[in-house]
Amino acid sequence: MNTIQPTSDRFDDQVIIPSMKNSILNSQMDLFGGQENLIALEPAMPGVYFDAPEIDLDYDIAIVCMSGGKDSFAALKYLLDRGFPPSKIELWHHLVDGNEGSTLMDWAFIDDYCVKLSKAIGIPLYFSWLKHGFEGEMLKNSSKSHEHIVETPDGLIELPRNGVKVGTRLKFPQQAASLQTRWCSSALKIDVGRRGITSQDRFVGKRVLFITGERREESGNRAKYNQLEPHAGDTLRKSKNPRKPRHIDAWRPVLHLREEEVWQILADWELVPPVPYRLGWNRSSCATCVFNSDRIWATIGEYLPDRLEAISEYERQFGTAISRKGLTVAERAKLVKPIEIDDKEALLQATSKEYTLPIFLPNGEKWKMPAGAFGTESSGAN
Template identity: 65%
Template sequence: MDNVLSDVYDDRVVIPDAQMNLFGLEPKDIIARQPAVPGVFFDAPDIELDYDIAVICMSGGKDSLAALKYLLDRGFPASRIELWHHLVDGLEAADSFMDWPFIDDYCVKLAEALDMPLYRSWLKHGFKGEMLKHNSRSHPHLVGTPDGVVELPRNAAKEATRLRFPQQAASLQTRWCSSALKIDVGRRALTCQERFIDKKVLFVTGERRQESSNRAKYNQLEPHSTDTVRKSARPLKPRHVDAWRPVLHLSEEEVWEMLCDWRINPPVPYRLGWGRSSCQTCIFNGDRIWATIAHYWPERVQEIAQYEEQFGTAISRNGKTVVERARLAEPLKIDDEQALRQASRHDYELPIFVPEGQSWTLPAGAFSGVSAGAS
């Protein structure tokens, strides 16, 4: 950071909610003398971009796209950016179970359009393999690198049983899909590659505070869990890794404005009416999304329902099955025929950027408030 920004952020701390409520204050109003933890900043919308490599966690949703655009707009060289995509369903399954069928190929086509490297990583056998774990160890991680895919065994993992869906919760032990299929995989992708040693790495994700009360408490800049230079005076494998959430402070309106200025086509889920772009059958889906999936893709709901019956536990914490929840609401009316066709295909066939001469159009899911996707 430059000196002025550094002084501002060094003085910012987060005051407990009860204390702020007592005085009628917002986090932005609170200024103290010292940061709670050195290197941790609650607000850091602009930082000094003196990094060797920037890793963008690319989900294919609007916020990860905006995070990439935010970095480019601030002059970070595109040649030092790489996109990482975590495959929720793994690469072994023939059909999607949780995620959209096209999302992997969308990220491939996006990287090609931007002339940026894309590295995919996943937990072997994906979501379903982890969910069906029964008195067994978790499967290995597979990590894409410049030299090919590396398989990382998990010999220290203990035998355990899941046989249930993850549940809506802030705890990543309960909401294990985020930790097992994304966070742990990303962490090992950093620690297994010698190319990050003696480098300064920026690890970028696209969360926004506006999305939930939980994300409203996130720090915008902090040392990543794989950072070693601030954990030890003489680390054996020195890695300087900062985790930055560049769009954390932005509103949804500001994100859509960025994508409009970039002329990037709104991702398919938003064109279908989804308010968020997460897994198609995300555990956070509201009743209307389940009704829509049951209407247009009934086989996806039936597969979830079969596992609910097998486990004796619903995907929802309120105990209602997906079939019951689908009956509680009217499905979305999808008028975008192109997006509807694409939603069932594995190969992504739509243009990444709006073609010359065509207008950029705000998708049906923008500002919809329809519950879809993790918070």
């Protein structure tokens, strides 16, 4: 495989390393003879940087949100490659379907895949979830959202939702960038991650780096994301004298990378491409993501028909299709041909809860770009 040219040099004259700000300021003041040349380097908001591909990694703990997709792997490897000690890293995986038996949205094997990955690399993994997951939240009917469950080094904690209002959903999240109407990302991931931080006193008095794997190339929405900013669980930048002082930075280390650079990171790491990409998906998010294209629905209908039927059943029940054009997933699946899947091993894995394939390439095996790489079929939040 050819080596892909990195793009990091284009940041040389745009980016500062936040905690090195003072030394850069001092040395550049010497060079240019005055502070007026340097005003552009100061962030407009404290701790917020639009571009921050390289930062001083002076943190006590790094939490890497591990979805099991290529970008979260790239984010983890990016951190490791910069010398951050693995002993200070933990992986967090949010269970989209919860842990109470629902199987509506996520890939069957994804939880076990994360467990086996954690064992393979020797970095601890903690699950967290909204009780009853996506399905439970979608079926809210004049009722309140369920509790959050957070796995900690001392066991599970269940967090009540005292502040939430009674409400009704009874429809799928909308295909929108807004997290208000596309409620799944916030209810099942962002809120759960925030409570994972605010509910654990082990983060008090610590500097914590909270890492996610979004990339600007994925969408116009993500193109606007900051690369480094205070996390919602940070208290030190919100108040002068917080009761529980926590310095929590949210860092998106691969925000600036192109897809080919991400694949190069996985290839160099000899990580077997995750199953969804081997099946032809370009993203590894929920298998039955509301953003799936017609062709992905056709592929699910062809190879995983029960999963298409489960979504169809809810569209019938709600009297509303996921698509804003009003076509149901079953109707959309009939419009186009499915992807032809020739990776039988990956297809077998797609229906099994236990992950049985290797995490890293077995000795002597060559890394292969998966069928879904560089695909244009939509599947996953943007």
